[in-house]
Amino acid sequence: MSHRLPRMATALLAGLIFGLGLSLSGMLDPVRVQGFLDVFGAWDPSLAFVLGGAVIVAFLGVAVSRRLPKPAFDREFHIRGTRMIDRRLVVGSAIFGIGWGIAGLCPGPAISALALGKPEAILFVVVMVAGMVAHDRWTGQGR
Amino acid sequence: MTEYLPSLLGGMLIGLSASILLLLNGRIAGISGIVGRLAQGYHVATNALFVAGLMLGPLVYGLVAGRPPASTITASWPLLIGAGLLVGVGTRMGSGCTSGHGVLGLARLSPRSGVAVATFLAAGIATVSLMRAIAS
Numbered sequence: 001m002s003h004r005l006p007r008m009a010t011a012l013l014a015g016l017i018f019g020l021g022l023s024l025s026g027m028l029d030p031v032r033v034q035g036f037l038d039v040f041g042a043w044d045p046s047l048a049f050v051l052g053g054a055v056i057v058a059f060l061g062v063a064v065s066r067r068l069p070k071p072a073f074d075r076e077f078h079i080r081g082t083r084m085i086d087r088r089l090v091v092g093s094a095i096f097g098i099g100w101g102i103a104g105l106c107p108g109p110a111i112s113a114l115a116l117g118k119p120e121a122i123l124f125v126v127v128m129v130a131g132m133v134a135h136d137r138w139t140g141q142g143r
Numbered sequence: 144m145t146e147y148l149p150s151l152l153g154g155m156l157i158g159l160s161a162s163i164l165l166l167l168n169g170r171i172a173g174i175s176g177i178v179g180r181l182a183q184g185y186h187v188a189t190n191a192l193f194v195a196g197l198m199l200g201p202l203v204y205g206l207v208a209g210r211p212p213a214s215t216i217t218a219s220w221p222l223l224i225g226a227g228l229l230v231g232v233g234t235r236m237g238s239g240c241t242s243g244h245g246v247l248g249l250a251r252l253s254p255r256s257g258v259a260v261a262t263f264l265a266a267g268i269a270t271v272s273l274m275r276a277i278a279s
Contacts, residue, residue: 008192010167015193017160018172018242019200023212025153028201031215037264037271046150051245053154054161058250061162071169078169079251085258092237093244093259097266099229102274103218106241107234108174108197110227113214115198120216124227131231132179141235 003073010073019112025050028113030104037101161246164193173243175234237263 026032026046035044070076100106105113105124113121135141161172168189174197181190205211218226234240237259239248244263248256 011189012192012196014160014164015196019197021153021156023201023204025150029213037267049147049150050154053151054158054246055249057155057158058161062250072167074169093262094266096233097263098270099226101267101270103226112197115201127227128231131228132235135232135235
């Protein structure tokens with residue numbers, strides 16, 4: 001039996017809850033995000049509470065998933081098993097961190113902020129997606 | 144402490160969303176992965192619906208709260224273009240961002256994600272500190 005429709009409904013619901021969480025937590029505000037990264041200045045610790053709350057609840061979800069043979073609407077859990085800590089991981093994360101610091105935007109909040117209709121957010125997302133596609137084309141990475 | 148309650152509750156909603164996607168669809172709620180796959184044309188329907196939900200979030204929040212969530216972007220347009228490019232390339236090269244590595248990677252106790260989170264936090268802190276130093 002195909003679970004296509006329940007899978008699509010789940011994706012929409014999960015996206016909506018994620019977007020609500022970003023809105024409530026203050027993550028949509030680049031000034032707050034930069035305030036969290038400004039540990040040597042006027043540090044705003046609120047983002048630590050966002051990450052903490054998210055990790056605690058996700059930890060429970062992961063614990064439950066490890067007791068299940070498969071997810072409700074798919075044949076298997078799609079989790080890549082790589083544990084490799086290589087140069088791509090470190091260099092890529094560093095490049096991302098620099099961009100994150102400059103704009104105060106990471107992918108989730110940037111996409112979510114599109115709904116607020118700000119031209120700055122639209123510009124950021126267009127360039128971000130172009131960067132993603134360019135990287136994947138260049139390296140032949142497709143998933 | 145109460146000033147941090149919305150952040151904590153919002154974070155818990157993000158964790159709930161990640162748990163729902165994992166337990167029902169078997170997928171990691173990593174935004175850079177979802178957007179990257181969507182842009183490459185993989186699993187278009189589910190990825191597009193997740194992204195649509197992500198954008199509906201602030202609108203529903205605005206209806207309930209009576210005002211849209213704050214979003215003050217201070218970077219100039221040239222800086223935004225540079226930052227967007229760095230975030231796009233960096234998250235794909237590093238295979239994740241604050242959601243995939245930050246939330247789910249840490250929840251899965253993945254050493255790989257721990258290294259990624261420490262790296263992008265350190266780079267972000269260094270960048271903001273440097274920008275503050277230049278601006279002042």
